[in-house]
Amino acid sequence: MGGQKLLSGTKSRKLKGPIDKNFRRPHTETVLQLSSNSQNEPTATLMDLRRGDSATLASIELPVDDARRLMELGFLPGTEITAGRSAPGGDPRVFRVDGSEIALRRETARLLKIRLPRKSKAS
Amino acid sequence: MSDCNGCHAATVLALPERKGAAPTARVAVIGPPNSGKTTLFNRLTGLRQKVANFPGVTVEQHTGVAQLADGREAWIIDLPGVYSLSPRSEDEQIAHDVLTGERHDTPKPEAVLLVLDATNLARHLMLAAPILSLGLPTLVILNMADDLRKRGGHVDLKALAAQLGAPVALISARQGEGLEQVFDFLAGAMPKPALRELPVLQDVPKCREWAGRIGNQARYRPPVPPKWTRRLDALFLHPVAGPLVFAFVVILVFQSIFTYAKPLMDGSDWLFDHSGHWVATHMPESLLRSLLIDGVWKGVGSVIKFLPQVLLLFLFIGILEDSGYLARAAMIADRTMAKVGLQGKSFIPLLSAYACAVPAIMSTRTIENKRDRIATILIAPFMTCSARFPVYTLIVLAFVPSRPLLPFLSSQTVAMIGLYALGFVMAVITARVLKSSILKSGRTPFLLEMPSYRWPTLQSLGLRLLDRSVVFLRRAGTVILLVTVVLWVAAHVPFSHGKPPTLENSLAGTVGRTIEPAIKPLGFNWKIGIGLITSFAARETIIATLGAIYGMDSADENNLNLQKAIHRDLTAGGAVALLIFFAFAMQCISTIAVVRRETAGWKWPLVQFAYMSIVAYLGAFLAFHLIG
Numbered sequence: 001m002g003g004q005k006l007l008s009g010t011k012s013r014k015l016k017g018p019i020d021k022n023f024r025r026p027h028t029e030t031v032l033q034l035s036s037n038s039q040n041e042p043t044a045t046l047m048d049l050r051r052g053d054s055a056t057l058a059s060i061e062l063p064v065d066d067a068r069r070l071m072e073l074g075f076l077p078g079t080e081i082t083a084g085r086s087a088p089g090g091d092p093r094v095f096r097v098d099g100s101e102i103a104l105r106r107e108t109a110r111l112l113k114i115r116l117p118r119k120s121k122a123s
Numbered sequence: 124m125s126d127c128n129g130c131h132a133a134t135v136l137a138l139p140e141r142k143g144a145a146p147t148a149r150v151a152v153i154g155p156p157n158s159g160k161t162t163l164f165n166r167l168t169g170l171r172q173k174v175a176n177f178p179g180v181t182v183e184q185h186t187g188v189a190q191l192a193d194g195r196e197a198w199i200i201d202l203p204g205v206y207s208l209s210p211r212s213e214d215e216q217i218a219h220d221v222l223t224g225e226r227h228d229t230p231k232p233e234a235v236l237l238v239l240d241a242t243n244l245a246r247h248l249m250l251a252a253p254i255l256s257l258g259l260p261t262l263v264i265l266n267m268a269d270d271l272r273k274r275g276g277h278v279d280l281k282a283l284a285a286q287l288g289a290p291v292a293l294i295s296a297r298q299g300e301g302l303e304q305v306f307d308f309l310a311g312a313m314p315k316p317a318l319r320e321l322p323v324l325q326d327v328p329k330c331r332e333w334a335g336r337i338g339n340q341a342r343y344r345p346p347v348p349p350k351w352t353r354r355l356d357a358l359f360l361h362p363v364a365g366p367l368v369f370a371f372v373v374i375l376v377f378q379s380i381f382t383y384a385k386p387l388m389d390g391s392d393w394l395f396d397h398s399g400h401w402v403a404t405h406m407p408e409s410l411l412r413s414l415l416i417d418g419v420w421k422g423v424g425s426v427i428k429f430l431p432q433v434l435l436l437f438l439f440i441g442i443l444e445d446s447g448y449l450a451r452a453a454m455i456a457d458r459t460m461a462k463v464g465l466q467g468k469s470f471i472p473l474l475s476a477y478a479c480a481v482p483a484i485m486s487t488r489t490i491e492n493k494r495d496r497i498a499t500i501l502i503a504p505f506m507t508c509s510a511r512f513p514v515y516t517l518i519v520l521a522f523v524p525s526r527p528l529l530p531f532l533s534s535q536t537v538a539m540i541g542l543y544a545l546g547f548v549m550a551v552i553t554a555r556v557l558k559s560s561i562l563k564s565g566r567t568p569f570l571l572e573m574p575s576y577r578w579p580t581l582q583s584l585g586l587r588l589l590d591r592s593v594v595f596l597r598r599a600g601t602v603i604l605l606v607t608v609v610l611w612v613a614a615h616v617p618f619s620h621g622k623p624p625t626l627e628n629s630l631a632g633t634v635g636r637t638i639e640p641a642i643k644p645l646g647f648n649w650k651i652g653i654g655l656i657t658s659f660a661a662r663e664t665i666i667a668t669l670g671a672i673y674g675m676d677s678a679d680e681n682n683l684n685l686q687k688a689i690h691r692d693l694t695a696g697g698a699v700a701l702l703i704f705f706a707f708a709m710q711c712i713s714t715i716a717v718v719r720r721e722t723a724g725w726k727w728p729l730v731q732f733a734y735m736s737i738v739a740y741l742g743a744f745l746a747f748h749l750i751g
Contacts, residue, residue, distance in 0.1 A: 065211065066568050071327035072206040073570060074246050078328075087455045088362040094454070094573055098331075099243040099345055101573040103454045105461065108568040 046095065046109040049083035055114035057081055057097075062111050074098030075112060149198045149230060150309060151222055153254060154238035155247050156204030157574050159266040161185075163238055163296040164201035167305065171586060173482070175444035176574050177453075177471065178204060179489040182214040184221050184229055189309060197309040200232055203488075208253040208324070213488035213496075222257065234260040234313050236305065241265035241293060242346050242575075244278060248334035251287060252321050260313035261289045264305065268295040270575070274346030283341035288317030297580070349575040352447075356573075359451050369452070376439045377536045380432050380516070381525070387431035395424040410623075414611050417674040422607035425670030425685050426599050426663050429513035433595055434588050436509060440478055441587045445579035449474060450571060457569060463551050464558030466490070466569045469499040473550065476506035477543075480714045484721055494564035498557045500718055501731050504709050505550035507543045510662040514705050515542050517666055521686035522698045546706050549738065603667045606657050610668055614675055626676050645704065645740070646697030646747035650676075659710045696750035700743035708739035 049055055057079050060067040074097040075081070084094035084101060092105045104112075152160045156178030165172055168187030173180060185201040202221055203214035210216040217226070224231025237254050239247035244265065255261060265271075265278065271293075284291040290308060294301030322333040359365050399420035406412040443449050453470040460470055468490050476483035483503045490496040507515070519538045526534045558564075613631035615623040626632050627649075634656065635649035642652050650672050658665040666685070673688040693701065709715065709732050718728040 062568065068209065068327060069206065069211060069570065070568070071331075072249065073572065074331075076328050076331055085356055085360040087360060087457060088365055089458050091461075092454055092457050092569060092571075094356075094360075096348075098246045100246065103450075103457070103569070103571045103573060105457065105466075105569045107566065108570075 044114050046081065046083070046104070046112045046114060047106055049081075049114070051083055051085060054080050054082040058113045058115045060112055062108070070112070073102050074100060075102075081112075081114070147196045147198055148234055148309065148313065149200060149232045150234045150236055151200045151202055151232035152236045152238060153202050153218060153222060153250075154204060154264075154266075155206055155240065155250055157572065158204065158238045158240045158247065159296045160204065160238045161201055163236070163264065163266065163294075163305070164199055166296050166299060166302055167197075167199050167309075171590060172201060174583070175449070176447040176577050177444070177450045178572050178574070179214065179468075179471065179486065182217075182486050182488040184217060184226075186229070189306070191306060191310045193310055195310065199236075200229060205250070207250065207327075212491040217488075232259065234262075234309075236262050236264055236308075238264045238266050238296075241267050241271040241278065242274065242276060244343050245335055245338040245345065246331070248337055249327075249330045251337075252330050252333060253324050255287065255289060255316050255319070256321050256324060258315060261316050262305065262308040263287055263289050263291045265291065265293045266296050268293045268300060269298050270295075270349075271346055274349065275344075276346030277342070277344040278338075279342045283337065283343075286319070286337045286340050288319040290314075352575045355576050356451070359448065360455070365455065369455075372439075373540065374532060374536060376436070377539045378531065378533065380435055380539070381520075381533060381535045384431045384435050388428055391428045391431065395420060395428065399424070410615070413615075413675070414608070418607045418611035418671055419604065421674030422610070422667040422671035423599050423604050426513060426603055426667045427596070429516060429663070429666075430592065430595055432516055433509055433512060434591060436512060437478065437588060437591045438584060441584045442579050445577065445583055447574040447576045450573050453571060454573070459551065463555040464563075465495055465498060465554050466492075466567065468569065468571065469495060469554075472499055472503060473506055476503040476508060479508050479510070480504045480506070480711065481717045484714065484717050487721070492564055492567045494558075494562040495567070497722060497727060498554055498562045500721060501557060501727065501734075502550040502553045504711065504714050504731070504735065505546045505553065505707065507546045507706070508662075508711075510711070511546075511705055513663045513666055514658075515539060515702065517686065518689070518698055518702055521690050522693075522695060542702060542706060545703070549707060553734075598661060598663075599667075602661050603664050606660050606664050607667050607671050610653070610657060610671055611675075614672070626672065631672075644747070645700045645743040646694055647701065648692055650692060651697075651701065655704075658705075660712060662705060662710050665705075694751070696747045699750050700747040703746045704739045704743040706739075707735055707742050709735040 044055070046055075046057075057075060057077050059077055060070055060075060062070065075095075076098075079097055082096040084096050086093035087103075090106075092103045093109060094101050094103050095109070152164050154160050157176070157180075159174075161172050161174045161181050164170070164185065164187065165174065167189040170185070170187045172185050172187075181201060181203045183203065187199050187201070189197045189199050191197060200221060202218040205215045205218045208219055208222070210219045220226040221229045222232065222235070235254060235257065237251060239250065251263060263283070265280075271278070278293070280291045280293055292301055292304035292308070294304065296302075322329040324330065359368060399416055402420070403412065403416050406415070443452070449471065452474065453468070456470045457466070460466060469487070471489075472483045472486045475486055480503050483506070484500050487496045487499045487503070490499060516539070519535050519542075523535045523538045528534055528537060610631055613634070614626055614629045616630050617624060623629070624632075627636070631653055632649065635653040638652045638656070639647075639649040642655065647655065650669070653672060654665040654668040657668040669689060670685050673685060689698075715728045715732060718731060719725055722728070
């Protein structure tokens with residue numbers, strides 16, 4: 001993954017255009033997330049994964065208690081997460097992590113930041 | 124979804140203090156949610172605590188006795204599932220407190236059975252760190268050996284035991300495989316775990332790293348992902364096919380209640396009528412005969428006739444629960460729940476309220492957020508519990524003509540599904556009101572672990588139906604019988620000139636006629652009124668009451684059909700009003716009691732009772748006046 005570190009603000013924004021449309025997310029929010037990133041750190045979230053896509057979890061932007069429970073369920077930074085099916089309507093969505101399948105709501109999934117999504121074949 | 128009316132208490136023994144002479148050990152069963160703790164507990168103790176294939180079924184501690192080969196006994200304490208020893212919800216707090224000896228009603232256990240899911244060992248081993256650090260003798264049980272094997276997983280038990288410093292057993296609690304290892308541990312010396320380096324418990328990444336390392340050293344090879352679970356999810360979570368499949372199954376169930384269960388019901392009808400007739404002809408005319416025939420046979424009997432239908436409903440619920448579909452249903456329903464301000468976790472208690480509100484209200488303990496939990500408790504009794512079911516069936520059979528709307532869909536089925544939907548809609552509206560006013564709260568993230576699908580075993584389904592029959596018949600034989608006998612007495616006093624009064628002038632009739640002005644606007648006469656009063660003891664008592672009242676009132680003793688009788692006394696509008704009243708009213712003493720216990724006070728049960736009564740009265744009033 002190292003070679004693909006082109007996460008300068010403009011490039012990522014371009015990259016995220018179609019994804020935004022897919023998830024019907026207000027564009028302003030994406031910009032806000034991008035600008036809030038001081039370092040060259042990940043900007044995508046679990047919500048940007050499509051079914052079958054995998055990515056490495058970078059950080060959980062939730063209160064400590066909630067983050068702890070997520071970590072106990074396997075959502076540890078550095079773990080690979082695969083997006084699974086979602087309920088009819090797209091929310092919540094099942095994520096495969098550490099040998100189990102966990103359903104998360106969109107509002108939670110978008111607080112879990114990932115490193116560069118890597119395409120893998122859909123199951 | 125198992126039992127009504129505190130029959131937990133009947134099967135679970137009180138935990139005795141340790142007696143000096145008999146060396147009985149107290150052993151706690153702990154593990155992550157849905158790892159099969161209760162299945163193991165039931166195997167060890169021969170008890171039948173409720174199990175199902177989704178996380179969070181057990182919400183309180185249960186105690187039972189395991190008989191050891193040498194004649195000694197071990198006390199087994201089954202605990203709710205936990206992910207760690209940092210509790211977030213009420214059920215996790217209970218597990219934590221029992222384990223650390225902070226609970227007054229349960230003495231601290233002397234040993235631990237740590238149950239982990241062998242198909243997801245690497246992550247589940249994380250719990251071994253805090254448990255082993257308690258320093259209690261521990262047997263690490265890897266459950267679901269059958270699944271592990273079938274899906275090509277492997278683990279080196281000796282290496283794992285060496286790494287953990289505690290004995291390890293690979294079992295399948297469901298199949299009863301490997302249980303002797305557990306019994307051996309219970310009967311043996313139960314050594315304390317050997318001192319091993321454990322990770323800092325507060326640090327989840329470190330714990331996971333530790334667990335992963337141990338797994339590697341035990342050459343743990345995780346099983347391949349369950350193929351059928353993926354395939355079934357592709358169907359059940361499909362945007363179009365998923366909801367269609369669900370609708371089809373629901374229709375099938377209600378349809379079968381009116382078709383397949385009908386011959387069974389007619390059979391028990393015949394049995395009751397003929398046995399009643401036989402008793403009537405072989406007993407001299409007396410008050411005792413009247414009590415037996417009018418009270419017991421026509422009263423209690425008219426409730427028992429609904430047993431086949433109730434069992435069919437529970438068979439369906441059992442399949443849903445044991446297969447793992449329920450977690451998917453919770454996921455599909457989460458959007459609706461989110462709209463009204465609740466989380467998907469509220470949905471599982473609500474679903475279980477279709478059996479009975481009492482265990483449903485207890486299972487709200489898995490909801491971390493206090494306000495979400497109270498909101499769920501307050502709306503749970505709107506869900507159509509199995510006690511409403513015979514009442515609905517009776518009135519639908521009496522008032523809705525059996526006409527096929529579609530080849531597979533009769534008008535009675537539609538009416539029944541409509542009644543179930545009515546309760547759900549009212550629950551959702553109430554939740555919306557509560558969550559946007561007095562019970563507003565911040566959101567807790569919704570996390571739900573999706574279990575793999577499993578075939579429900581015939582044994583498990585059979586036991587559920589057996590337990591359900593016992594509960595149903597016990598209610599008929601206790602509460603309902605008692606109410607019917609009291610009613611019969613009230614219908615035979617006061618004596619005038621040495622003769623019992625007519626029903627209308629009896630004590631029961633007087634009470635009914637006293638409340639008649641209040642229920643007249645709903646289209647109910649004084650006879651229905653008597654039924655309404657008794658139904659506050661338990662909903663289905665109204666059937667027994669009406670059966671007895673019409674039995675006593677009828678001149679033609681041997682030819683009485685309850686359906687025809689209520690048809691005579693109720694207009695169509697009155698029938699709808701009665702259905703709506705039963706859909707909304709909180710006619711259940713057990714529910715009031717459990718709400719008081721779970722919310723620790725009288726405030727919420729009283730608010731709930733008042734609210735539901737008002738909604739029921741207004742709903743019935745509107746229905747009667749709109750339909751006429």
